[in-house]
Amino acid sequence: MTPPQARQAAHRLRLLLQTARDMMVSMGPLLLLGGGLLVAAYWWLDPQPPSQVRLATGPAGSAYAGFGDGYAKALARERIQVQLLATEGAQDDLALLRAGAADVGFVRGGMADPAADTEAGIVSLGSLFYEPIWVFYRRDLAIARRQPGGELQRLTQLRGLRVNVDQDGSGVPQIAEKLLALNQLKASDLRLSNLAPDEAGAALRQRKLDAAVLISAPQAGLIRALLQDPAIALMPFEQNEAYSRHLPFLSTVTLPRGVVDLAADLPPHDVPLLATTTALLAREQTHPALRQLFAQAALGQHSEAGWFNGARDFPNTRTSELPVSAEGDRAINGTPPAWSRYLPFWAGNLLERMWLVVGGLLVLMLPLSRVVPPLYTFRVRSRVFRWYARLRDVEAKLETGTGERDALLDELDELDRVTHRIAVPLSYADELYALRNNIHAVRKRLMARRSPTGDGLAD
Incomplete structure (x- = not known):
């Protein structure tokens, strides 16, 4: 790759990185708001279950105990450990549920109130x-x-x-x-x-x-x-x-x-x-x-x-x-949701319990997203417009004759070097070229107005 090609590639890369940075900074407040609301909703909904659950079964060797083993194996496939609580039977299972000592239990008809x-x-x-x-x-x-x-x-x-x-x-x-x-x-x-x-x-x-x-x-x-x-x-x-x-x-x-x-x-x-x-x-x-x-x-x-x-x-x-x-x-x-056939339980459960929240956030974010283009435009244009302050300062010194010619020329040269390093998208290039033209115009005026003594500016 020749030096000009290398410089052109470096310029394009710098422009790409700068554009990405501008987009991220412009979208930052919106992303922070959406992320904060999503985290708050996740904390409030608590979509992921605990890794352990207590199942009240019956005596060892009973049908309840056999079914309890089956449930333990089924939930183990989803990485949920089932703690089997041996009891004397359905009445004990119900008592444990009432006391909060069990999370799930087998209870036969006629036992519950x-x-x-x-x-x-x-x-x-x-x-x-x-x-x-x-x-x-x-x-x-x-x-x-x-x-x-x-x-x-x-x-x-x-x-x-x-x-x-x-x-x-x-x-x-x-x-x-x-x-x-x-x-x-x-x-x-x-x-x-x-x-x-x-x-x-x-x-x-x-x-x-x-x-x-x-x-x-x-x-x-x-x-x-x-x-x-x-x-x-x-x-x-x-x-x-x-x-x-x-x-x-x-x-x-x-x-x-x-x-x-x-x-x-x-x-x-x-x-x-x-x-x-x-x-x-x-x-x-x-x-x-x-x-x-x-x-x-x-x-x-x-x-x-x-x-x-x-x-x-x-x-x-x-x-x-x-x-x-x-x-x-x-x-x-x-009918089980379609995604349950393709996603693992934890992912399907997360999607099922969070989709309403995500949908609500999208509805909320769509109107707010209208502020992103103006923010992006302001950030890109500010890279050009902020140098107008220095250019106006040079022009003011030129008009009042308070600045030294060489110092003002050096400042214009510095401004010119800076503007040639500014990278903006093509849609904003006209403003960058306008700045360069204005710098050139001020330089021409400065070169045309010389001081009689050589150390100042005069009409």
């Missing part, structure tokens, strides 16, 4: 699955008592027997009490105990119990084991429709013939049962993004067909006792 819990800020993320009421009893007991068909068919036939109704924190004793009351039975009419489900199953097999009332999803290992034990029988609720009319939180379901074991034809006939509907509850203080993640995970956990429901019957928002949060309703009934 709709008015009080809504006031306390507990919301539903959707109903997840049926939990049938299983009344298992020893088959030989029914035969020994000469029951019709060798089966127990009504709760009144449990009078005087050793019956386990699960632990207090499970919520089963409260539901069992309501069922007994409908049959005009008191707790004192039975020999009740409160063993944990696994202990109750073992005691039933060892003939230390006559019957056990369990409420659990069929995925629990204990339920499947008892259904396949030839020494244990399941009591049907032939009056399930009547029960559901008296206790609206109960649903009527049927255990289909052969669903437990088709080859062995277990059960040998359809069994009418009652079931509660378990919901995933959360606190309103739980971060919205976490509620959204749990609701989305529920779709993967509970949408398949089961013993008592068809595919996509769950999760749903139709059977929730408490208000359904916006996140749960959108995940279950809505």
Whole structure:
């Protein structure tokens, strides 16, 4: 590259950098305002969830515990750690939610107080699955008592027997009490105990119990084991429709013939049962993004067909006792945003929660952006116009004859060198050339007006 070409390239680079600087300085106030508002909105909305959340599950080995593991794995993919809180059951889960010791929990129907819990800020993320009421009893007991068909068919036939109704924190004793009351039975009419489900199953097999009332999803290992034990029988609720009319939180379901074991034809006939509907509850203080993640995970956990429901019957928002949060309703009934298929969760969540703010800022910034062109114009023109002050000073000295000729010529030469280093966009070049012409005009006047003594200026 020849020296002239190098000088030309350097001039172009200087012009480009100067233009970029002028643009940044002109847009600076607007960018600072927009950035400040965006930071304030981010702080206020808090779009990114915490990295840890507490999920209240049931006892170890229960269906709740199994589902809890599934949720933990689903949220781990989004780098959210789920702390599983083992409890005695749904009643304990609800107590932890009320106390703020858990963020999310499994709670079966009939446990919540709709008015009080809504006031306390507990919301539903959707109903997840049926939990049938299983009344298992020893088959030989029914035969020994000469029951019709060798089966127990009504709760009144449990009078005087050793019956386990699960632990207090499970919520089963409260539901069992309501069922007994409908049959005009008191707790004192039975020999009740409160063993944990696994202990109750073992005691039933060892003939230390006559019957056990369990409420659990069929995925629990204990339920499947008892259904396949030839020494244990399941009591049907032939009056399930009547029960559901008296206790609206109960649903009527049927255990289909052969669903437990088709080859062995277990059960040998359809069994009418009652079931509660378990919901995933959360606190309103739980971060919205976490509620959204749990609701989305529920779709993967509970949408398949089961013993008592068809595919996509769950999760749903139709059977929730408490208000359904916006996140749960959108995940279950809505259409996921298009960007969720392409962006990672953190980016999609940030976009979803900030797009309104960004849109509002754009609407606000558009009118304010009108000040940018005048600011840019002022900054570019000021690089030219500020030298007019020195030129006017030289001209004033020329007019009044107070300056020395050589000193004024030196100052004009300096002004001329400075203006040749000024870089402005082409659209402003006319003002730069006008300045140079004015400098040249003043020089010509200075050269034409000489002092008779040689040390000053005169007419």
